[in-house]
Amino acid sequence: MLQSYLFPIKYAFFAFPFAAFLFTLPFLIVQYRKYGYINKFRGFVIYLFLLYLMNAYFLVILPLPASRDNIPMASGGLQLIPLNFIRDILKETSIVISNPATYLYLLKERAVLQVLFNIFLTVPFGMVLRYYYRLGWLRCIVFSFLLSLFFELTQLTGLYGIYKHPYRVFDVDDLLMNTLGGIIGVLIADWTSSLLPKIDRLDAHVNPAAKRVTYIRRGIAYLIDFCLWSFLQNILDHTLNLPLSFLVSSGIYFMLIPYLTGGFTFGKWVVRIRLTRTGTNPKISLLSLVVRYGILYWLLFGLNQISSNVDEYSSPIITVLVVLGTFALDVAFFIHVVIYAIRREPQLFYEKISKTKQVVAWEPKGEQAQQNS
Structure with a gap:
């Protein structure tokens, strides 16, 4: 039975790099918009949460x-009797009530392991909701139930x-046990919160406006601008x-609009x-x-642009x-950008000539503004 759990986990880890790659761009945009910079601990928690969700879904x-034309299940695919797992355990168990030494056999029996699996499946979900997103008890319970319902509907609809x-x-018991797992996760988050960094204080002593504009950040901006x-x-x-649409469009978008x-x-x-x-007048x-x-x-x-059309009118x-x-020139410019990115030099050659630079556009708000004043 252990192998049946390890198989989906292995595939989740194989698929994670591809999912993380697709997730990175929206993640960076949200972090820059919401916080003004990238906090490594926050990023670690979110990517760990993504890995967990992929493992849970694959499981x-x-x-x-x-085959897509699979045969119907004999039970019809529905189990709507609450706490039916107790009957399964009593029917399958090999323990002897009068002999406590046989109680350990419970940990090897399919029905018990399935209940424990359904509980453990959503424990991390409840922990993250409580610790990272700082949701209240009721919302954590509701979201844990909804996650379980999503899983069960995925199974009921044949993917x-x-x-x-x-x-x-x-299985309605899966809904109950998954929700219980979320509740246990909330309890664990409350018990261990004093040992972990305070999420609401991660940005307390950070001034995003003073952060260096990274080339990754510039690259995201250019990717969006290039499309428009x-x-x-x-x-x-x-x-x-x-x-001359190339000259006119670049003049409008990159000169007039800024x-x-x-x-x-x-x-x-x-x-x-x-x-x-750069200089005394930043405007x-x-x-x-x-x-x-x-x-x-x-x-x-x-x-x-000229080189792509030069063969039309030249020898x-x-x-x-x-x-x-x-x-x-393209190779030289590429090398120039790579070297400056590695050295973390803030200005490329054309920026130095034009005496321009890029800065973080961030206005402190509320308590942060008072701390930075």
Whole structure:
């Protein structure tokens, strides 16, 4: 029986890196929006919670039937009698009531192990709800019940209709034991809370506005901005048939909009960073934005645009020279970014020339504002 539990856990650990990869981008965005920075302990708890949920889900659905056209279960897939597990234990047990030495056999019997499994399955869920999310008792109980109901409905629907018939029993006792597990998890969280960092105090002595803008944060902002910029460029290029759409769209999105918004593009706003000038006057100017992004988009990226079309109007020799020259510039720029990222240098070459930089856009609120004042 132990092997039947280890099999889903093994697959959950195999799948976790892929799920974590997909989860990372929304996780980072939420953390930057809500807290202004990434707290390592908070990230550890959330990813550990993700791993737990994947293990719990895989334990519920695996192993899968061999075919989608699975045969119906003899019981119909429903067990609606509360506390029916007591009858199963009494029917299957080999213990002798008059002989206490046989009581240890309970820990080896299928019916008992299944009850214990259903309790332990949701203990971590109750712990995280209580400790990390700081939910009250009633909400923890309700969410533990809803998680169990989700598991049971997953089984009752044959994995949401993928399989023709349910391949596991919808058991009301599982609902009761899973909910009990959540309650036990809440109790454990209360008992051990003094040994763990206080979640509500993690940011007490942190000033997000003083944090360095990491290249990961900048990369997320650029990913969002690139999608919107490309959409704008396609509108100008295909809908309005506007010449030089690359130059016009980059000028509007990366120069005009940040000037009008005080240093924000939409991507920068999402991750709470903005552009400022170095020196005594931090307010961003249109000239500094034109210099900054003119070097990056109109010069560096513009050469890539030219090289992609140079063969249409140039000789083969000029085409080769332009393509090789552009490739060399791209490689040099890539190396430049990598080196500066490793060294944690805050300004790339075009930022130094334009005398601009990126800072965390964070305004302290409430108690934090008083502590930082």
